[in-house]
Amino acid sequence: MKQEMMTIVTQRLLAPQIYEMTLTGELVKQMIIPGQFLHLKVPRADLLLRRPISINKIDHEKNECAIIYRVEGDGTDVLSQLQSGDKVDVMGPLGNGFPIEEVKKGEKILIIGGGIGIPPLYELSRQLVAKGAEIINIQGFRNRETIFFEEEFRELGEMHIATSDGSYGTEGYVCKILDTRLKEFNPDAVYVCGANGMLKVVNERFIDHPRAYLSLEARMACGMGACYACVCPKANSETETMRVCKEGPIVATGEVAL
Ligand code: FES
Structure with a gap:
């Protein structure tokens, strides 16, 4: 995981309150596994918490990635007003991603x-x-x-x-x-x-x-396993938990209590 000021290539409205943002930067090279997320800093001083947004598309040829998010509050509203050429502070890719190594042709x-x-x-x-x-x-x-x-x-x-x-x-x-x-x-x-x-x-x-x-979805703060804001109880255990941002967000069925 690294942090970078990525550049916005495009930003467009897909449906009411739903935006697609395309970004370019060195971090794209590290985006390999589907299901990981980026942690975006909102460029407004009073909004301290980053916003976790999953990666929608990775394009290594163009060195671009896309994210799709819904405007749900001040933070995402500010993000939706950014335009192509603007910079945004991004951490990632974070989380474990979907396991797909075992998938075979024809399955x-x-x-x-x-x-x-x-x-x-x-x-x-x-x-x-x-x-x-x-x-x-x-x-x-x-x-x-x-x-x-x-x-x-x-x-x-x-x-x-x-x-x-x-x-x-x-x-x-x-x-x-x-x-x-x-x-x-x-x-x-x-x-x-x-x-x-x-x-x-x-x-x-x-x-x-x-x-x-x-x-899994969870409210996050640090996004990298340090603050325990995103814990989720494990199935069949009174005491064990997992951090959605670090051990997740992808889990096998039966692994956590939903
Ligand atoms: Fe901090 Fe997951 S958000 S540990």
Whole structure:
């Protein structure tokens, strides 16, 4: 992990409150594993805590990476106002990332995402396709307006969308699509990133699967394992915890209490 003043190449609005920021800098060379995150300093003196944002795309040829984030408060609002050419203080890449070494050509991989949990699944999908895997993305959104990156995911393989209000795709939650698709095949591996409710359901469903992984979300401060602001209780233990920023954010199903 290193720290650098990275340069913003582009910044664009993808959906209401959802922004994509492309960055360039030496740190891109260290971004290899999908599912890791960057810790961005907000350029306003009173906002001390960095904002953890997962890496959406890595492009070593252009020496660029992209992040996608939702404006949820002052910090992300300030970040959304930065423009191309501006510098931003970035630490990273941080966290363990999705384990994909064991993925083999021809394997069927299930990738489940919800809302702002979806961005890291794009780089994951790209890398799995590059390994020759067949990917099935199932994604959940609140409604049609909040959908982003649909075309980009469709270009990589099978893709299904559910919206809570039924304004696009299947009405309801991702489980509805999951139930139908799982009657037809058994995934060789499963990767999930989304809200806690979704993680809980998928965790239970794939608790005995040997290669099912969840990306956890937590409030963070240092982002590098020093402050214990992000601890999460381990499953089947009254006392053991793990740091989401350091030992996570990716865990196997059954590893933590959700
Ligand atoms: Fe400090 Fe995780 S945020 S230990």
